[in-house]
Amino acid sequence: MGGSRSRKRKATGHQAPGSDADGEGAGVDRISDLPDAVLGEIVSLLPTEEGARTQLLASRWRHIWRTAPLNLDYDSFSRDDEGPDAAVSRVLAAHQGPGRCFSAPASVIGDRADAWLQSPALNNLQEIALHSLDRRSRTARPPATVQPPPSAAFRFSDTLLVFTIGDCHLTDDITRAQALHFPKLQKLALQRVSISEPSMHTMIAACPALECLLIKDSGGFHCVRINSITLTSIAVSGCSDRAEPRFEQLVIENAPRLESLLTLDSFECSIMTAPKLEALGYLTCHYGTKISFGSAPFDSAVIRQLSVDRLATAACAVKILAVDMDALSLDAVLDLMGCFPCLEKLYIQVMILLC
Incomplete structure (x- = not known):
């Protein structure tokens, strides 16, 4: 028994102080054993600020964030003490890896965006x-x-x-x-x-x-x-x-x-031509709503405000249909189903007016 336990502890390798005598894995850092490329992908999925903070975990992690694909979200710095503009500039100056995603409100970045988007940290975005x-x-x-x-x-x-x-x-x-x-x-x-x-x-x-x-x-x-x-x-x-x-x-x-x-x-x-169209919505009863299937004027199905005007051909591919109605009408639903003979799911949204 003693020999097998000794061999087990030796095999686990990175055993932290305070781990149990049987080598069950308590306190063992398995994540740091992953290749840099895998760690970089994990870090790139974190919010920008949290990804940058992984540099403080250990010396093994210091270069991971700087070389990982960068997901830069302006909104994640909204509560930053130095302000989001300064924070974004700081991140771009520190990061060395390729860019993956840049997200920012179009109405607030103005001319600053050109300078940010020219940064080498965002290459291959x-x-x-x-x-x-x-x-x-x-x-x-x-x-x-x-x-x-x-x-x-x-x-x-x-x-x-x-x-x-x-x-x-x-x-x-x-x-x-x-x-x-x-x-x-x-x-x-x-x-x-x-x-x-x-x-x-x-x-x-x-x-x-x-x-x-x-x-x-x-x-x-x-x-x-x-x-x-x-x-x-x-x-x-x-x-x-x-x-x-x-x-x-x-x-x-x-x-x-x-x-x-x-x-x-x-x-x-x-x-006119969409032979694989399976999901369609919302068909509504509102004025101006019209949908037609088929390319020839007299060889098509026409639905106007949930009323079938003409049914020369059927939309056979449609399996999922969503309808928006002011009031539920069984006749209108049955009329519509005639246009979609292969229908499997029908979603009906009814407007409810509260007095």
Whole structure:
């Protein structure tokens, strides 16, 4: 017995003072035995400040954070004594590794963002989130107060996988000057963005690997046409309080891999070619809501304000449908189900008015 216990203690290696005599692992630092690359990935998942504090754990950890992929979130320094601007500058000056994610409110960083985004600490950045200051608010700011995005954000066009643009004005001059091309971009989100219709289509076309597209509370364009062999998910909503042209029409001309389409406003939506579309919503009873399936005018299904106008063809791929109704109507539900013969799940949201 004594010999086996001795061998067991020897095999465990890093045994801290105070561990039990049987070598059960109490007080043993197993994490520090992991390779640097694995530790770097773990540290990169922590909030920015907490990741930096891992340098204080032990001499073994001092270089890990500085060389780990950097996730830099401006909001995480909101309570920092020296202020978020100084904290971000300090982190960028200290970090030596590649960049992974840079997140900051578009409306507060101003000209500082160009200097930050030019930092070598953010080289090979994979994700940029220039988000709205109040992420929960749906009220768009007046177009006159919206600034162009920092030009340095486009220097990562070859490495970006995720790009979120919020509270920005993407002018035609910007889209032309940047010669937009994002060969690896998989997710694009435009939130409270002012952009013209030609520039919108230019930006989408510049993303040949795009899988997910979000257009939220944006304006400056009336119609968005989708021709993409890679898109699998689209979510759109307009904004009613803009003085500029309002987003009201979505046309899916060719999207062979599209699986999910979510619209959160009264839209006119035309789905010409989307053979794999399985999830669709919300269909609403609001004025201006119209959805059609099929490319030929007289060989399509048309649903207007939850009422089936024409049913020349059925949307056979749709398995999940979400409906928004002012009052529950069984007749309207049964009418809709005739358009979706392969339906497996139906979600109904009913508006309840409290007097």
